[in-house]
Amino acid sequence: MTTDVITATVAARRTLTPRVEEFTLLLPDDAPLQAWSAGSHLDVHLPGSPVTRQYSLCSPSSRNSYVIAVDRRVEQDGGRGGSEALHRAAVLGASVEVGEPRNHFPLTRALNYIFVAGGVGVTPMLSLAAEVERSGRPWQMLCLARTAEDMPYLAELQGKYGGKITFHGSSAGRLDLGAALADLPGGTAVYVCGPGTLADDIAGAVEDQPAVDVFVEQFTAPDLQDGTAMSFDVTLATSGETFTVAPDISLLDTLEGKGKVLASSCREGVCGTCEVGVVSGEVDHRDNVLTPEERSENESMMVCVSRCRSGRLVLDL
Known part of the structure; x- marks a missing residue:
């Protein structure tokens, strides 16, 4: 989740298809709608759950509401349970916590x-x-x-x-x-x-x-677990501490296991919350956030899914 979280109310709900529901989330009177650009998404904290999911914003119906549409995908069909929980709990009048809009899919200038x-x-x-x-x-x-x-x-x-x-x-x-x-x-x-x-x-x-x-x-991370993941070392530039990241453990989990507190949300490389600066080392980017140009610059990474190609990373932490 973003640091600024607002409790919204489900003001309207509309069935679009047999699986897709549209939700209008009304903000409190003292929380005017945050400006957002085309292609933005919203972090939604699922009711009664610590899980956060990202949903694209449709056009707002009024000055103080957000509109999202959610496909109900059960876990047996490849879903992660988030959409099913939202469909079940986000009834009219229910409270839903949301973050500020963010945009990883902006409109570029084209002919x-x-x-x-x-x-x-x-x-x-x-x-x-x-x-x-x-x-x-x-x-x-x-x-x-x-x-x-x-x-x-x-x-x-x-x-x-x-x-x-x-x-x-x-x-x-x-x-x-x-x-x-x-x-x-x-x-x-x-x-x-x-x-x-x-x-x-x-x-x-x-x-x-x-x-x-x-x-x-994409709000579903690509399946890049090809069985070739290797262990690597990570050094924190500020403290000089060095840790080894095992092949079957994410960099984020490793850092948290060492008592480091990092912002994170989806833990699947699709929201951008856990982005960390890279001082040195070659990153194995496995996220759906950074552009090809940003990946080639090698200046940051999503520590929840991305790994290392060079054996050692130094992070701006």
């Missing part, structure tokens, strides 16, 4: 935009598309789900933007992404948010097209 939304991955696209629409730049959105009934906000998007919205249902067969994204004009930014390998599939579909960049939002 053309393609938004690819897989199911509930449409949520950050709502604000991103609205901002591009206001700018007057060309854009299209490709919505993907099993059926139209499984695609949140589809009818609203089609009603508002018409032919800029294309839907493909996987029940009719797999979409040929190469054909759907062929011949994009130079200067196109492709934004992707969705489950599984969608981001990799999109990147592969456009990799041979010049001046086309892909931007990805």
